[in-house]
Amino acid sequence: MALETGSWSRDVSLPAGVDVEVGQRVGAGTPLGRAPSRGTLLAVDVAGPLGIAPSHVTDVLRVTAGQQVASGTVLAEGRRSLRRRSILAPCNGVLQGTVAGCVLLRQTNVERSEFASLDALVSAVSATGDVTLQFTGTRLWGAWGCGEEIRGPLVMATSEADEELRWQHVGRHLRGAVLVGGWLRDGRAVQRAQQFGLAGLLVGGVDVALARRTQWPLPILATEGFGPLPMAATSFAALAPLAGYTLLLHPQCDEGRPYAAVAHVVTNRQPRPTMATAGAHVHLLRAPYLGQVGQVADLPTVARQTALGTREEGALVALPNGQRVFVPWANLELAH
Amino acid sequence: MTAELTVGHTLPGGIESILAADIGSTWTHVCLIDRVEGTYRLIARAEEPSLRNGSLDVLAAVRGAVQRIERIAQRSLLDGVGELISPEGEAGVGVDAMVACSSAGAPLRCAVIGLTADLSLASATQACANTMARVTQAITLEQSRGPAALAPLLALEASPPEVIVLTGGFDNGPVAPLQAAAEMLAAVFAAWPAEQRPSVVYAGNQEARRPVAHALGSGFRLAVVDNVRPNEDTESPRELQRELNHIYRERQLAALPGMETLRRWCAGPIISTGDALAVALQFLARRNDLPTGVLGVDIGGNATSLIGARQGALHTAIDAGVGTAGGLRGVLGNESLWRVAQWLPTVRSEDDMAAELENASLYPTSVPQTLDDLLLVHAAARVAVAQVYERWRADCPLVRGKPFAYNLIAARGGCLTHCPHDGLAALMLLDALQPVGLARLVLDWGALWPQLGVLAATAPLAASQVFNRDGVSDLGMVLCPTGTMRAGDRALRIVIESPTRAPQSLEVPFGDIIRVPLSPEESVTIKVWPNARLDLGLGEPGRPAQARIQGGRLGLIIDARGRPLQLPSAPQQRAESQQRWINALCPR
Numbered sequence: 008m009a010l011e012t013g014s015w016s017r018d019v020s021l022p023a024g025v026d027v028e029v030g031q032r033v034g035a036g037t038p039l040g041r042a043p044s045r046g047t048l049l050a051v052d053v054a055g056p057l058g059i060a061p062s063h064v065t066d067v068l069r070v071t072a073g074q075q076v077a078s079g080t081v082l083a084e085g086r087r088s089l090r091r092r093s094i095l096a097p098c099n100g101v102l103q104g105t106v107a108g109c110v111l112l113r114q115t116n117v118e119r120s121e122f123a124s125l126d127a128l129v130s131a132v133s134a135t136g137d138v139t140l141q142f143t144g145t146r147l148w149g150a151w152g153c154g155e156e157i158r159g160p161l162v163m164a165t166s167e168a169d170e171e172l173r174w175q176h177v178g179r180h181l182r183g184a185v186l187v188g189g190w191l192r193d194g195r196a197v198q199r200a201q202q203f204g205l206a207g208l209l210v211g212g213v214d215v216a217l218a219r220r221t222q223w224p225l226p227i228l229a230t231e232g233f234g235p236l237p238m239a240a241t242s243f244a245a246l247a248p249l250a251g252y253t254l255l256l257h258p259q260c261d262e263g264r265p266y267a268a269v270a271h272v273v274t275n276r277q278p279r280p281t282m283a284t285a286g287a288h289v290h291l292l293r294a295p296y297l298g299q300v301g302q303v304a305d306l307p308t309v310a311r312q313t314a315l316g317t318r319e320e321g322a323l324v325a326l327p328n329g330q331r332v333f334v335p336w337a338n339l340e341l342a343h
Numbered sequence: 344m345t346a347e348l349t350v351g352h353t354l355p356g357g358i359e360s361i362l363a364a365d366i367g368s369t370w371t372h373v374c375l376i377d378r379v380e381g382t383y384r385l386i387a388r389a390e391e392p393s394l395r396n397g398s399l400d401v402l403a404a405v406r407g408a409v410q411r412i413e414r415i416a417q418r419s420l421l422d423g424v425g426e427l428i429s430p431e432g433e434a435g436v437g438v439d440a441m442v443a444c445s446s447a448g449a450p451l452r453c454a455v456i457g458l459t460a461d462l463s464l465a466s467a468t469q470a471c472a473n474t475m476a477r478v479t480q481a482i483t484l485e486q487s488r489g490p491a492a493l494a495p496l497l498a499l500e501a502s503p504p505e506v507i508v509l510t511g512g513f514d515n516g517p518v519a520p521l522q523a524a525a526e527m528l529a530a531v532f533a534a535w536p537a538e539q540r541p542s543v544v545y546a547g548n549q550e551a552r553r554p555v556a557h558a559l560g561s562g563f564r565l566a567v568v569d570n571v572r573p574n575e576d577t578e579s580p581r582e583l584q585r586e587l588n589h590i591y592r593e594r595q596l597a598a599l600p601g602m603e604t605l606r607r608w609c610a611g612p613i614i615s616t617g618d619a620l621a622v623a624l625q626f627l628a629r630r631n632d633l634p635t636g637v638l639g640v641d642i643g644g645n646a647t648s649l650i651g652a653r654q655g656a657l658h659t660a661i662d663a664g665v666g667t668a669g670g671l672r673g674v675l676g677n678e679s680l681w682r683v684a685q686w687l688p689t690v691r692s693e694d695d696m697a698a699e700l701e702n703a704s705l706y707p708t709s710v711p712q713t714l715d716d717l718l719l720v721h722a723a724a725r726v727a728v729a730q731v732y733e734r735w736r737a738d739c740p741l742v743r744g745k746p747f748a749y750n751l752i753a754a755r756g757g758c759l760t761h762c763p764h765d766g767l768a769a770l771m772l773l774d775a776l777q778p779v780g781l782a783r784l785v786l787d788w789g790a791l792w793p794q795l796g797v798l799a800a801t802a803p804l805a806a807s808q809v810f811n812r813d814g815v816s817d818l819g820m821v822l823c824p825t826g827t828m829r830a831g832d833r834a835l836r837i838v839i840e841s842p843t844r845a846p847q848s849l850e851v852p853f854g855d856i857i858r859v860p861l862s863p864e865e866s867v868t869i870k871v872w873p874n875a876r877l878d879l880g881l882g883e884p885g886r887p888a889q890a891r892i893q894g895g896r897l898g899l900i901i902d903a904r905g906r907p908l909q910l911p912s913a914p915q916q917r918a919e920s921q922q923r924w925i926n927a928l929c930p931r
Contacts, residue, residue, distance in 0.1 A: 045534070047500075048534075049497075050490040101534075103530060104529075105530075106526050106527050107489060107492045109489065111530050111533075150702075150706070151705055215697045219697075232698075233698040233702050262397075292706040293703070293712050293716070294699055294702065294713065314713060315712055315714055315716075316714075317710075317763050337708050337709050338709045
């Protein structure tokens with residue numbers, strides 16, 4: 008499905024402590040609890056500074072494996088020429104062992120706070136620290152994304168789904184916003200977005216040469232793919248009334264596909280149709296119709312010949328320009 | 344001619360109906376086999392995307408495909424809660440057994456640690472490249488002390504691999520550096536719970552096996568295999584590759600969502616698709632009584648592999664990152680867009696091609712809908728297959744430095760089966776592999792071979808009967824001389840003699856490819872006189888030859904474009920040549 012309006016859930020693992028309870032409503036910035044993060048492992052050279060063979064390191068140690076040490080604690084001590092030299096712990100941590108003439112010191116584990124990312128309801132908390140969040144709103148699945156998860160107020164930059172997002176759309180007053188446009192080709196728009204501190208960009212298609220850049224200055228999500236592809240009309244239309252709401256941009260594929268989400272009250276819940284329903288709105292996923300949204304006009308009961316000449320199972324889809332085309336199921340997803 | 348597939352642990356007697364599944368990273372294929380008048384036959388087959396909104400769900404994909412089979416065969420196979428009904432009931436409900444194989448697990452992230460970059464590390468890296476492992480870190484331990492020696496190992500913590508291959512040293516060489524490396528690894532992962540630590544495969548100096556095992560301690564899953572580089576002149580990658588494939592099965596396949604239920608449904612273990620395909624190819628080699636064996640080509644969505652099966656020996660090359668769906672990004676990643684472009688019958692801009700291929704990789708379960716789209720995917724597939732074939736040839740001692748030595752090319756993959764004309768599939772294989780001499784082309788038309796391969800382990804009779812009757816689409820024979828000469832000059836003179844029709848005489852100009860229709864049932868004798876500059880694979884240019892051949896869906900293809908295949912350098916002229924070759928094999 009390209010776009011869903013309704014409810015969905017997400018599990019967050021918080022083994023170091025949960026700060027919320029079942030039934031609690033949480034905001035995007037509410038800390039839910041803590042997850043441990045393993046401290047960095049450091050190699051502290053002992054044999055080199057003390058001028059001894061690696062096999063003799065254990066003779067000069069002042070601490071033992073497994074011992075907790077504070078920053079500045081003497082780890083090893085010895086003489087080099089006539090001077091006495093000490094090797095000090097560079098941070099708090101646990102001594103893990105000695106190898107290759109070094110002491111391995113693991114920094115003390117740190118706990119990082121986890122947040123809800125969007126307004127949500129805590130629907131379950133397990134004894135092992137797993138929290139289930141229930142979101143209500145609109146979620147838009149993307150095709151490609153880059154950068155880290157961010158959120159910011161949604162701003163519609165273009166008035167049409169097929170209008171290019173240009174550098175002129177990006178201004179200083181948009182600091183912190185997620186800008187929505189039809190499609191993106193102009194590298195200057197990205198540069199200005201970074202320069203003016205925008206949170207991210209949400210478009211239909213991204214120019215392939217632009218997308219191949221290795222360093223991206225800010226998160227970008229393309230809902231359709233690469234090239235001058237307009238955003239699907241249904242997706243653009245669903246976002247427009249949500250201008251001003253906080254939009255979460257999750258450009259990574261760790262939950263399947265990248266997505267953008269907005270939490271809002273959903274009053275009129277329609278039953279979800281299936282693709283195999285006449286009248287269902289479908290999103291087309293392959294050239295030459297990639298990115299278009301059409302309506303299922305007919306459902307042939309047997310496999311039909313495609314324009315290519317292969318036989319596939321699929322649906323007859325009415326496109327916005329009035330054309331009717333046969334599309335294999337593999338190239339369709341429910342639009343909303 | 345028939346042959347029986349390899350017998351593994353067989354099912355109890357009385358098995359009538361079987362479901363066989365192959366769960367790929369992009370598509371899941373399931374087929375229903377049942378006894379018809381005493382013989383096992385393919386009853387129905389179905390495919391279903393393995394991905395749901397970008398996430399893999401093995402059980403949902405298998406259930407979806409089984410439900411399609413229920414509709415096709417008009418037979419209930421799942422109960423009200425989606426559980427497999429087994430054994431088969433009296434009213435023909437359910438099946439007696441199910442078997443499955445899979446390649447849906449992500450490739451193993453593998454770190455290779457060696458003592459010297461140009462010897463053991465190179466051999467181990469090369470060995471890993473031909474498995475379902477992707478080398479993410481290659482570390483040389485040229486220093487034995489100080490933070491500089493430890494830095495690359497400490498970096499493993501930041502992006503931990505799933506498996507570490509520790510190698511180095513010739514057999515009977517020094518032990519200390521390997522022991523030190525093992526101590527370093529043990530220290531780096533000391534704080535990790537045992538179940539989260541990477542598996543370690545030791546493939547170095549045999550003398551160091553015990554000290555390495557001792558230094559690592561009991562916290563690692565350690566496997567010891569043959570030294571990949573026992574001396575300067577010898578490489579021994581097989582055991583390492585076998586072990587990596589074993590870890591792939593145990594670690595990646597077993598962890599797939601839904602796999603536990605599927606295991607419960609299955610009568611035997613779920614093996615890797617590669618292993619199942621190898622069994623099927625060995626069967627093909629035996630069935631056709633081929634002393635030269637069979638060359639299998641598997642063009643998957645994310646991975647491309649080549650398997651040479653000859654006289655019981657297998658030689659495999661896999662690239663787990665190139666394919667015709669998600670793997671298109673791997674093809675593009677090698678900056679080989681110009682190599683893709685050279686196989687197209689039209690001149691297209693690089694940006695346009697890149698966008699279309701990247702988009703196809705974003706929606707891996709989508710299928711080409713236009714001829715331009717299909718030809719672009721086929722062009723990318725040529726690059727993927729040629730890339731793996733080059734490596735396969737370099738690694739295979741049987742064919743290294745020798746001309747093409749297989750008489751049967753057995754190919755499979757979605758881009759071949761979702762193809763409107765067999766000629767396009769044949770041309771793609773000819774371009775990518777550039778075979779020499781006389782060879783037969785067969786296709787896995789129904790994506791059945793891995794399923795039959797895994798079935799062979801439990802019900803060999805069923806597998807061989809279905810293979811013989813329903814498993815192979817025989818495209819026909821190809822005749823390909825090697826060498827080069829002026830385009831348009833006579834390359835070959837051929838006389839085709841048949842007991843049922845008048846002799847047919849042909850002259851084929853150099854640079855052309857032609858098709859002689861011969862039905863699959865037709866058996867003819869061909870006599871060939873090549874130009875003095877061309878060799879029919881006999882090792883002697885100009886030497887004539889004759890052979891008795893069987894027809895096929897395409898009949899006999901004569902590829903007189905020479906070897907190595909030289910494409911015109913001018914883009915427009917090259918595109919016109921490609922169009923001419925397509926027209927020759929795919930008449931309108």
